[in-house]
């Protein structure tokens with residue numbers, strides 16, 4: 001795999017698991033998270049410990065990764081990703097963007113920004129014992145809006161460390177497969193933590209979608 005730059009949005013439970021796995025394979029990471037480490041995070045966000053309390057998660061995560069992977073270029077920003085600041089984060093032309101955040105508004109902003117710039121997107125979410133991972137790309141699949149739509153339940157219900165780590169690890173695996181050209185765009189995997197069963201769906205572009213509808217034909221990609 002040639003040197004790759006991955007933009008990671010969210011350094012919570014999913015990010016704690018995914019970040020070291022991405023760092024082991026990528027040349028460059030940018031970590032964005034506006035939250036600070038809180039005591040209640042420590043039981044399931046395994047990248048952090050008591051010494052990190054009240055520090056920005058993105059900063060602590062970058063520090064850990066730098067120490068573990070000295071050849072990795074890591075940057076961090078303690079900001080909330082939005083449509084307004086998306087351009088600044090995408091200006092360095094990441095090869096892939098990972099949405100590992102915990103709310104629908106940010107997920108939509110990340111997906112819209114990735115589709116507008118034809119950047120590969122891996123989105124992962126959690127709700128209690130249910131995990132979801134999808135690889136989405138303009139021209140080859142629907143966007144987040146089309147894949148999950150309004151009423152996506154991810155972010156609801158507290159997930160255990162095991163669920164967050166499993167889903168975050170799967171998201172990292174999908175991202176690395178996508179960067180290597182081995183992953184199918186539009187594949188959505190749902191994981192049930194009660195039974196360990198997985199279900200696979202296809203995210204297709206809705207022709208009426210303002211984000212991906214008019215680009216759903218192959219050939220529109222750069």
Ligand SMILES: [Zn+2]
Nearest residue numbers: 143146209212
């Ligand atoms: Zn769409």
